Amino acid sequence: MxxxxxxxxxxxxxxxxxxxxxxxxxxxxxxxxxxxxxxxxxxxxxxxxxxxxxxxxxxxxxxxxxxxxxxxxxxxxxxxxxxxxxxxxxxxxxxxxxxxxxxxxxxxxxxxxxxxxxxxxxxxxxxxCDDARPPLANDLPARVAASVERGDRSQAVKTFFTEAIGVPAFGVAIMRMLPLWRHAKAIAHTLRYDFAVLEGTQQGMPLPxxxxxxxxxxxxxxxxxxxxxxxxxxxxxxxxxxxxxxxxxxxxxxxxxxxxxxxxxxxxxxxxxxx
Structure with missing residues (x-):
C-alpha cells in the first residue's frame, strides 16, 4: 500500500x-x-x-x-x-x-x-521582505476570489500563477495543456487560505x-x-x-x-x- x-x-x-x-x-x-x-x-x-x-x-x-x-x-x-x-x-x-x-x-x-x-x-x-522581487498587488486576493465566484476558475489560476508565482505567459500556455491545470482549477477556491496565511508578508516590507x-x-x-x-x-x-x-x-x-x-x-x- x-x-x-x-x-x-x-x-x-x-x-x-x-x-x-x-x-x-x-x-x-x-x-x-x-x-x-x-x-x-x-x-x-x-x-x-x-x-x-x-x-x-x-x-x-x-x-x-x-x-x-x-x-x-x-x-x-x-x-x-x-x-x-x-x-x-x-x-x-x-x-x-x-x-x-x-x-x-x-x-x-x-x-x-x-x-x-x-x-x-x-x-x-x-x-x-525587501526589493529582491516586486511585491504582490494588494488587490490580488480579491481579484482571484472574484474570478472563482463568477465561475472563471481558469482565470483565477492564471492570475495566481502569473502574479503570485511569476510564471511567464508561455509557461502558462504550456501548463494549460497539462493535467495539473485541471487539478488546479478544481481547488482554485482554496487559494483564499493561502492568501490568508501570507497576509502582511508579501509587500516588500520587513517581516512581522x-x-x-x-x-x-x-x-x-x-x-x-x-x-x-x-x-x-x-x-x-x-x-x-x-x-x-x-x-x-x-x-x-x-x-x-x-x-x-x-x-x-x-x-x-x-x-x-x-x-
Missing part, C-alpha cells in the same frame, strides 16, 4: 473531515502542501521519509478528500486546528514540514501549538517577526541554492530575528524540489529530526 491508496478521516475542531494518509514507522512528521496541491504532491517525499518516520500526508481543507465546514471564510486558524487534529492522531507530537505557502502555515502552526510541534522544516516560505515570537520548536528554513534571491533574504531575516530558527541553502535544489526531486530534502530532514 502506498500513501496515496486509502485515506482515514480526522475530524477538526469545527467538524471538518480531513483526509489523512499514513506511511512508515518512527517519529511522526506531517507534510503540509503548497497552494493548488493535494497530498499527491508530497508522495515522493513521503516515500523517501517513510523508512525513518511515520509520515502523515493530508489534503488541506477544501482540497481532494477533505471537506470544509466554512466554505465562505478564510481563517488560517481553521487550518491550524486541522494540523492540531492531525498531531493528536499522530500521538500528540509531530515534526512539521511545509512547502511555500504550506511552509508559512507550518510556521504559524508551530508558533501556536507549542511543544506539540517537536521540529519544523519550512521550505521556501514565499515572504517578500513578532508574529512568530512564540516559536519554540527547533526550526530550519530551507532554501534551494537555485531559487530566487528573495527566498534567501527571507530565510536570513527569519534566522536573524527568531532564536530557534536556522537558515540553510540546499545545493542544487529549487522551488519545485519537494515534489519533483525530494531526495536531498529527505536526507536533511532525516539527519536533523530522524530517530
Amino acid at each position: 502506498t500513501i496515496t491508496d486509502t485515506a482515514s478521516v480526522v475530524r477538526s475542531a469545527d467538524g471538518t473531515s480531513i483526509a489523512l494518509f499514513r506511511e512508515g514507522a518512527g517519529p511522526a512528521i506531517i507534510l503540509i502542501d503548497p497552494a493548488l496541491s493535494t497530498h499527491r504532491g508530497s508522495a515522493r517525499l513521503a516515500r523517501a521519509l517513510a523508512g525513518q518516520f511515520t509520515v502523515l500526508s493530508f489534503d488541506r481543507r477544501g482540497r481532494g478528500g477533505s471537506g470544509d465546514e466554512h466554505p465562505a471564510t478564510a481563517d488560517q486558524g481553521r487550518e491550524i486546528e486541522d494540523i492540531a487534529a492531525l498531531i493528536e492522531a499522530a500521538g500528540g507530537h509531530a515534526v512539521l514540514f511545509g512547502t511555500s505557502s504550506g511552509a508559512a502555515l507550518a510556521l504559524e502552526a508551530a508558533t501556536r501549538l507549542g511543544d506539540r510541534v517537536t521540529g519544523l522544516i519550512a521550505y521556501e516560505p514565499p515572504f517578500i 517577526l513578532e508574529r512568530w515570537a512564540g516559536l519554540t520548536a527547533p526550526t530550519i528554513v530551507l532554501i534551494g541554492s537555485k531559487s530566487e534571491a528573495f527566498f534567501h533574504h527571507t530565510a536570513a531575516a527569519l534566522a536573524d530575528g527568531l532564536p530557534t530558527v536556522e537558515y540553510e541553502s540546499l545545493e542544487g535544489a529549487h522551488h519545485g524540489s519537494p515534489e519533483m526531486s525530494p531526495g536531498r530534502i529527505a536526507d536533511r530532514i532525516i539527519a536533523r529530526f530522524g530517530a
Whole structure:
C-alpha cells in the first residue's frame, strides 16, 4: 500500500473531515502542501521519509478528500486546528514540514501549538521582505476570489500563477495543456487560505517577526541554492530575528524540489529530526 491508496478521516475542531494518509514507522512528521496541491504532491517525499518516520500526508481543507465546514471564510486558524487534529492522531507530537505557502502555515502552526510541534522544516516560505522581487498587488486576493465566484476558475489560476508565482505567459500556455491545470482549477477556491496565511508578508516590507515570537520548536528554513534571491533574504531575516530558527541553502535544489526531486530534502530532514 502506498500513501496515496486509502485515506482515514480526522475530524477538526469545527467538524471538518480531513483526509489523512499514513506511511512508515518512527517519529511522526506531517507534510503540509503548497497552494493548488493535494497530498499527491508530497508522495515522493513521503516515500523517501517513510523508512525513518511515520509520515502523515493530508489534503488541506477544501482540497481532494477533505471537506470544509466554512466554505465562505478564510481563517488560517481553521487550518491550524486541522494540523492540531492531525498531531493528536499522530500521538500528540509531530515534526512539521511545509512547502511555500504550506511552509508559512507550518510556521504559524508551530508558533501556536507549542511543544506539540517537536521540529519544523519550512521550505521556501514565499515572504517578500525587501526589493529582491516586486511585491504582490494588494488587490490580488480579491481579484482571484472574484474570478472563482463568477465561475472563471481558469482565470483565477492564471492570475495566481502569473502574479503570485511569476510564471511567464508561455509557461502558462504550456501548463494549460497539462493535467495539473485541471487539478488546479478544481481547488482554485482554496487559494483564499493561502492568501490568508501570507497576509502582511508579501509587500516588500520587513517581516512581522513578532508574529512568530512564540516559536519554540527547533526550526530550519530551507532554501534551494537555485531559487530566487528573495527566498534567501527571507530565510536570513527569519534566522536573524527568531532564536530557534536556522537558515540553510540546499545545493542544487529549487522551488519545485519537494515534489519533483525530494531526495536531498529527505536526507536533511532525516539527519536533523530522524530517530
